[in-house]
Amino acid sequence: MGKRVLVTGGAGFIGSHLCRYLLAKGHEVLCLDNFFTGRKSNIDELVERHDFELIRHDITEPILLEVDWIYNLACPASPVHYQYNPVKTVKTNVMGVINMLGLAKRVKARILQASTSEVYGDPLVHPQTESYWGHVNPIGIRSCYDEGKRVAETLMMDYHRQNRVDIRIARIFNTYGPNMLVDDGRVVSNFIVQALRGEDLTIYGDGLQTRSFCYVDDLVAALYRLMESDHFAGPVNLGNPCEFTMLKLAELVLELTDSQSEITHLPLPEDDPIQRRPDISKAKSLLDWTPKVQLREGLQQAVNYFRQVLEG
Numbered sequence: 560m561g562k563r564v565l566v567t568g569g570a571g572f573i574g575s576h577l578c579r580y581l582l583a584k585g586h587e588v589l590c591l592d593n594f595f596t597g598r599k600s601n602i603d604e605l606v607e608r609h610d611f612e613l614i615r616h617d618i619t620e621p622i623l624l625e626v627d628w629i630y631n632l633a634c635p636a637s638p639v640h641y642q643y644n645p646v647k648t649v650k651t652n653v654m655g656v657i658n659m660l661g662l663a664k665r666v667k668a669r670i671l672q673a674s675t676s677e678v679y680g681d682p683l684v685h686p687q688t689e690s691y692w693g694h695v696n697p698i699g700i701r702s703c704y705d706e707g708k709r710v711a712e713t714l715m716m717d718y719h720r721q722n723r724v725d726i727r728i729a730r731i732f733n734t735y736g737p738n739m740l741v742d743d744g745r746v747v748s749n750f751i752v753q754a755l756r757g758e759d760l761t762i763y764g765d766g767l768q769t770r771s772f773c774y775v776d777d778l779v780a781a782l783y784r785l786m787e788s789d790h791f792a793g794p795v796n797l798g799n800p801c802e803f804t805m806l807k808l809a810e811l812v813l814e815l816t817d818s819q820s821e822i823t824h825l826p827l828p829e830d831d832p833i834q835r836r837p838d839i840s841k842a843k844s845l846l847d848w849t850p851k852v853q854l855r856e857g858l859q860q861a862v863n864y865f866r867q868v869l870e871g
């Protein structure tokens with residue numbers, strides 16, 4: 560049967576794809592956003608639908624809604640944006656998560672928290688399994704986000720143990736695709752936008768650091784399966800285990816955009832993780848899920864999207 564689903568951060572990059580996916584599955588969607596990094600244009604064609612509702616709200620303030628499922632995605636995800644107002648980032652991950660858990664408790668909704676691979680910090684274990692506790696700087700410029708998300712996980716666990724709230728925790732690894740902002744600041748959108756504009760591609764550091772990139776459609780399918788899954792089985796890594804250096808990513812973007820842009824090197828930001836790749840054995844067995852879209856194919860979709868946005 561169709562559920563009433565709250566998607567916080569629903570006008571953002573992942574949230575906007577999730578809203579569409581849920582509607583296609585026959586659910587009713589309440590999309591909540593404060594429009595910090597979210598845009599109405601991401602959900603433009605949904606607002607007229609009878610099964611879609613848009614609520615301008617900040618999750619650091621309480622709200623009461625009758626819902627069955629809550630996807631708590633509200634939180635800026637790009638270092639540029641989460642470091643813009645770090646105290647607000649912490650509030651979103653502490654007060655915001657408490658508010659969403661309070662709502663889940665009151666209306667007996669199932670709640671899924673968007674956590675992150677950043678809970679592993681600059682990992683000393685590679686690839687990262689869910690049992691690894693991480694290597695996180697508690698006082699650095701990334702801490703508002705990394706530690707914020709770690710507290711969010713703690714709150715989820717404590718509401719689960721103390722109040723029997725029905726929870727799911729998704730540890731999301733680097734995800735990319737259409738609906739990212741042109742000025743999002745994350746590496747995939749930066750490189751594509753720079754290549755399309757004929758500007759230098761900005762590699763931070765030597766470019767040998769690695770990330771593993773997941774196409775947004777694969778990620779959204781996993782978020783859905785995790786929410787649907789019968790019982791809470793602890794945090795689950797969601798991502799694509801194909802690992803690339805930033806140099807390789809830059810080369811691929813230059814090839815796919817047919818761009819004459821050059822590569823330039825800028826200083827590596829403080830605490831930037833050296834390597835990251837998810838071990839997704841748990842997601843595979845628990846959710847019968849595996850990512851399908853290869854980087855080249857997904858990047859082509861993202862290139863098409865940004866080309867359209869920049870021309871429009």
Ligand code: NAD
Nearest residue numbers: 568571572573593595596597617618633634636731733734
């Ligand atoms: P995004 O910045 O595009 O989306 C975040 C959305 O949340 C935006 O629409 C923003 O306006 C909204 N928001 C922020 N603070 C809010 C608040 N206090 N109240 C209400 N709305 C608020 O980022 P995204 O990439 O779509 O990420 C979505 C979620 O997934 C985030 O929680 C992020 O931490 C998590 N995540 C994303 C990635 C990734 O690679 N994209 C990786 C790990 C985790």
Ligand code: UDP
Nearest residue numbers: 638744745746747749761762763768805831
């Ligand atoms: N990065 C880069 N150039 C950019 C933006 C990012 O080389 O224009 C690097 C960044 O230093 C990091 C990697 O790309 O090593 C991924 O950065 P992003 O901000 O996308 O995600 P995160 O660091 O949070 O995984």
